[in-house]
Amino acid sequence: MDKKASRRRRAVKARASIKRLGANRLTIHRTPSHIYAQVFSADGATVMASASTLDPEVRKALAGAHTGNSSAAVAVGKAIGERATAAGVTKVAFDRSGFKYHGRVKALADAAREAGLQF
Template sequence: MALSKSERKQRIRRRIRKVSSGTAERPRLSVFRSNSAIYAQVIDDNEGKTLLSVSSRDKQFADAKGTKTEIATEVGKTVAEKCKEAGIEKVAFDRGGNLYHGRVKALAEGAREAGLNF
């Protein structure tokens, strides 16, 4: 029997998490995409702590105009700026079972444009 869409996504997510983990020197940039918003967290898996987070539902994006992809690019740039303020230059990218396409790709490229390395 074929996998449902959600089962397939969970299988991919578990496979990614086996090899991708965040440390204090190189935390994990985790991306969650819903139908209406996109969320990014920088996580230190050794300590089990979220170092910082940004989402398209934050107040600074409340009156943002444009497509969801354009807003995802801005979220990526904001994540990179906050990382630089916190002294983080390198991260491990975790796409969270989503395809590297569309909004997830836009967030990653926005973060790279702002100077984050992964």
């Protein structure tokens, strides 16, 4: 099993347990250049809030810095936390898409918690 297959297997297992919970889901995806975050409704049909390093507001906060580092992840975490609370979502389940919980993933999660999301 290669690295990508292992990550996808972890993601499927986590999403199955989140589905059993019936909670709104904060899901992330990271690439070497960017990081993306979305808050889905409990049924998974509606995106309630989203943020990424491609958003103009987040890019302004980064002031031309590299978008694939931990400071960019903090900016995205802050943005997703603010947008989700504005949409009326405060409690979510964190879906890290099989990525290990360290580095940029941890930075985004901590910033989202500071911005008002509970998970």
